[in-house]
Amino acid sequence: MKVIIAHASAGAGHLKAAQALYNCLKEYRPQINTSIVDILEKSHPLFRFTYSRGYLFLVRHALFLWQLSFRVTAAKPLRKITRPIARFINRINTVGFAKLLVKEQPDYILSTHFLPSEISAELKKEEKIYSRLITIITDFGVHPYWISEPTDTYVVASDYTKSQLAYENIEEGRIKVSGIPVDTGFLRQYDRDSLCAKLKLEAKKFTVLISTGSFGIGPLREITVSMPEDVQVLVVCANNQRLKSKLQRLRRPNIRVFGFVNNMPELMALADLMITKPGGLSIAEILAKDLVPIFICPIPGQEVKNARVMEAYGIGSRPKRVAEIKDRVLYYKQNPDKLREIKNNILKIKKPFAAREICDALR
Secondary structure: OEEEEEEOOOOHHHHHHHHHHHHHHHHHOOOOEEEEEEHHHHOOHHHHHHHHHHHHHHHHHOHHHHHHHHHHHHOHHHHHHHHHHHHHHHHHHOHHHHHHHHHHOOOEEEEOOHHHHHHHHHHHHOOOOOOEEEEEOOOOOOOHHHOOOOOOEEEEOOHHHHHHHHHOOOOHHHEEEOOOOOOHHHHOOOOHHHHHHHHOOOOOOOEEEEEOOOOOOOOHHHHHHHOOOOOEEEEEOOOOHHHHHHHHOOOOOOEEEEOOOOOHHHHHHHOOEEEEOOOHHHHHHHHHOOOEEEEOOOOOOHHHHHHHHHHHOOOOEOOOOHHHHHHHHHHHHHOHHHHHHHHHHHHHHOOOOHHHHHHHOOO
16 A cells, blocks of 8 residues: 655644654554655745745735735635636646656545645546545634545544535535644653653643744743743743743743754643644644643634634633733633633543544555
8 A cells, every 4th residue: 555645844734744644654554655745845946935935924924915815715706716726826836746646646645735635636536646535634624725626535623623614515424523643742641740850840830831833923022021930931932043042031030941842742741831823733732732722823814713713612712912811821820620621621622643543544
């Protein structure tokens, strides 16, 4: 059996989900010929640059344009115009990926981004490939670009996501509520005392983890400074070296500053709360660790929808100002019963073994 796991390097979540699937297959189904492919690496250089860098530019500097494009492409009355144009542009710029699929003729294509799903579906229509196409939707809402026929199976994060696909006339039998694949590190149980000793932290102190992805987006300095001194604060600045330097100069004993880390599951295991952006993969990791979230700086469109879905399930909150974030932290600190209530809600919807379930279904 041959399996190609396809993603697009536009946002870290799609890659992380693809890697989780790849690692799962290598560990539990080593006899399967498995490869992982970034569709943008097989695309025209200008398209690749525009697709990846353009996304980052919009979400960091022109959110209103991103929001406009999201709404225009999602609007049903406009789809007959926007979708064919997008398909044409995508098809002529991803010839390398299409050639790879035709040459390899995989038995399965597991796609964690809508772009490889679209190209794969078009090739299936034309009978150039005969692969079974499984699309893993890495958000809790569904933008219509995720829907490409003839997809064989849509793997979704929640019953709400399933209902969104049903609204788009996708048959129930083709929708599997398996969750979003996460790395096995988020499934491990850690001893808090041992971790605190290892990282020289206080085990009994209420702990807040702050992280907003690889670029450290958002008012992280203001949020960090606002935290009470009896709260232990772990701030992951990732690639934002300027932010890291500013926070280190504070020299506050209750604040620990990290740059890019490879032990996020450990830091999450130490935390009582996490202040973060509501990316689909980030939420899946939070749920896997039974960690109560506070969402900040959601990207208009998919992340706003993710946060709303979590709020509907009674998980997390979305304060808009720094003072509100501080108040929310204090509220949770002073009301441990509320934390337990939210963790019980998490238990009802968490699906930490998505990667294993998807891999076991390959026959």
